[in-house]
Amino acid sequence: xxxxxxxxxxxxxxxxxxxxxxxxxxxxxxxxxxxxxxxxxxxxxxxxxxxxxxxxxxxxxxxxxxxxxxxxxxxxxxxxxxxxxxxxxxxxxxxxxxxxxxxxxxxxxxxxxxxxxxxxxxxxxxxxx
Amino acid sequence: xxxxxxxxxxxxxxxxxxxxxxxxxxxxxxxxxxxxxxxxxxxxxxxxxxxxxxxxxxxxxxxxxxxxxxxxxxxxxxxxxxxxxxxxxxxxxxxxxxxxxxxxxxxxxxxxxxxxxxxxxxxxxxxxxxxxxxxxxxxxxxxxxxxxxxxxxxxxxxxxxxxxxxxxxxxxxxxxxxxxxxxxxxxxxxxxxxxxxxxxxxxxxxxxxxxxxxxxxxxxxxxxxxxxxxxxxxxxxxxxxxxxxxxxxxxxxxxxxxxxxxxxxxxxxxxxxxxxxxxxxxxxxxxxxxxxxxxxxxxxxxxxxxxxxxxxxxxxxxxxxxxxxxxxxxxxxxxxxxxxxxxxxxxxxxxxxxxxxxxxxxxxxxxxxxxxxxxxxxx
Numbered sequence: 001x002x003x004x005x006x007x008x009x010x011x012x013x014x015x016x017x018x019x020x021x022x023x024x025x026x027x028x029x030x031x032x033x034x035x036x037x038x039x040x041x042x043x044x045x046x047x048x049x050x051x052x053x054x055x056x057x058x059x060x061x062x063x064x065x066x067x068x069x070x071x072x073x074x075x076x077x078x079x080x081x082x083x084x085x086x087x088x089x090x091x092x093x094x095x096x097x098x099x100x101x102x103x104x105x106x107x108x109x110x111x112x113x114x115x116x117x118x119x120x121x122x123x124x125x126x127x128x129x
Numbered sequence: 130x131x132x133x134x135x136x137x138x139x140x141x142x143x144x145x146x147x148x149x150x151x152x153x154x155x156x157x158x159x160x161x162x163x164x165x166x167x168x169x170x171x172x173x174x175x176x177x178x179x180x181x182x183x184x185x186x187x188x189x190x191x192x193x194x195x196x197x198x199x200x201x202x203x204x205x206x207x208x209x210x211x212x213x214x215x216x217x218x219x220x221x222x223x224x225x226x227x228x229x230x231x232x233x234x235x236x237x238x239x240x241x242x243x244x245x246x247x248x249x250x251x252x253x254x255x256x257x258x259x260x261x262x263x264x265x266x267x268x269x270x271x272x273x274x275x276x277x278x279x280x281x282x283x284x285x286x287x288x289x290x291x292x293x294x295x296x297x298x299x300x301x302x303x304x305x306x307x308x309x310x311x312x313x314x315x316x317x318x319x320x321x322x323x324x325x326x327x328x329x330x331x332x333x334x335x336x337x338x339x340x341x342x343x344x345x346x347x348x349x350x351x352x353x354x355x356x357x358x359x360x361x362x363x364x365x366x367x368x369x370x371x372x373x374x375x376x377x378x379x380x381x382x383x384x385x386x387x388x389x390x391x392x393x394x395x396x397x398x399x400x401x402x403x404x405x406x407x408x409x410x411x412x413x414x415x416x417x418x419x420x421x422x423x424x425x426x427x428x429x430x431x432x433x434x435x436x437x438x439x440x441x442x443x444x445x446x447x448x449x450x451x452x453x454x455x456x457x458x459x460x461x462x463x464x465x466x467x468x469x470x471x472x473x474x475x476x477x478x479x480x481x482x483x484x485x486x487x488x489x490x491x492x493x494x495x496x497x498x499x500x501x502x503x504x505x506x507x508x
Contacts, residue, residue, distance in 0.1 A: 035167050035206040036193045037231075057231075097165050097195035098158065124195045125282065125289065126155045128296040 268354025
């Protein structure tokens with residue numbers, strides 16, 4: 001269903017330290033994902049909580065706070081509507097490989113949020129190195 | 130290389146070393162069998178090894194972004210996993226990577242080519258890193274036929290094709306002199322990738338100057354567009370020019386790779402296959418990296434040549450071996466010695482001066498043998 005918040009992310013220059021902060025504060029299970037700079041946040045009980053968010057380095061220079069991801073049917077259509085209504089695209093359409101497309105938008109008052117379109121075929125275009 | 134009469138008999142050839150290149154950084158998952166997650170990337174190595182490949186050309190894809198990784202830590206992580214999963218396989222890391230510094234300290238510290246030199250500090254260490262010597266245009270698109278990219282993201286996409294056509298490899302002396310020095314310091318062997326005879330000459334000059342002292346393992350690069358093309362006479366000239374003691378691999382693209390691999394196999398040279406270089410079989414149907422390795426094994430067996438085990442491949446390439454002098458390097462590579470001051474003529478290694486007795490049977494004219502008086506035979 002579109003319009004629902006799917007997950008959230010928290011950013012910091014030292015995500016591992018931030019993970020310790022939230023673990024102690026809320027009792028969340030926060031574990032580093034293997035081989036990538038990303039910590040998965042599991043809400044609920046430490047043993048069985050489902051992954052509902054993540055901790056990472058800031059994807060944008062001034063990204064601070066909690067980023068909410070909202071599910072949409074079509075990322076392209078939602079970007080167009082957001083811009084027509086005065087929103088600003090802060091991060092262009094980007095792939096999470098074989099998972100989803102996302103983009104970051106600033107609303108007319110400057111609040112950042114992300115939109116998320118699940119897509120098993122999502123993949124970035126290769127670029128020459 | 131110098132071929133004697135018996136060099137092209139399969140039983141006299143070194144077993145075939147198959148390099149697998151299964152990480153195709155230029156392709157999308159819909160184009161080819163591209164591994165994305167860490168487990169998939171590790172499994173690709175395992176599958177190629179089980180099929181007969183003994184060397185792995187390593188590129189690292191960031192599973193979180195899908196792009197080629199520029200993260201030093203991710204390289205270390207992936208090499209660590211490879212060493213666990215395929216401990217005997219020779220790991221050859223693609224040297225075209227520039228790492229992205231993460232911290233402000235690293236940004237201030239890594240200057241210019243330092244982002245590339247960081248390859249020499251990978252931990253755990255790979256066995257070798259590819260090193261280009263000589264800046265080269267590397268237009269991979271120029272040798273593609275329409276069939277080669279049919280159904281891929283390059284098909285009917287002139288903008289993307291133009292981007293790949295404009296690729297070039299920056300490898301001037303400001304890069305490779307320092308890079309070779311650091312590789313030696315960290316005991317990671319360079320794996321050279323000469324794209325024409327003049328880059329081979331550059332490598333020989335580095336050896337004669339003592340900049341590089343070690344075994345010479347190389348891939349002859351025939352991707353067109355500034356590198357070697359598919360003219361077999363040019364490949365034969367490269368084979369003629371590579372030193373006798375070197376280990377050479379034929380490296381080309383798309384279906385041209387199939388013919389050139391067959392050439393390499395019957396000439397006693399070695400091959401590199403996989404989706405980084407080719408997506409197809411001779412019938413123009415998709416071939417996975419593993420299927421391409423299996424194809425090389427089949428040709429080899431049909432011809433009667435052995436396929437190298439990992440231990441044999443390491444011995445043939447002299448993995449882990451370094452030399453301590455220019456002379457030792459030249460001697461081991463079968464190259465003539467450097468010229469001494471005032472020395473005239475074509476150069477050979479000094480011997481004790483004795484004439485060897487030639488074979489008594491043969492169709493040549495052993496003149497030296499005739500100069501030795503035959504012993505008197507009593508009736």
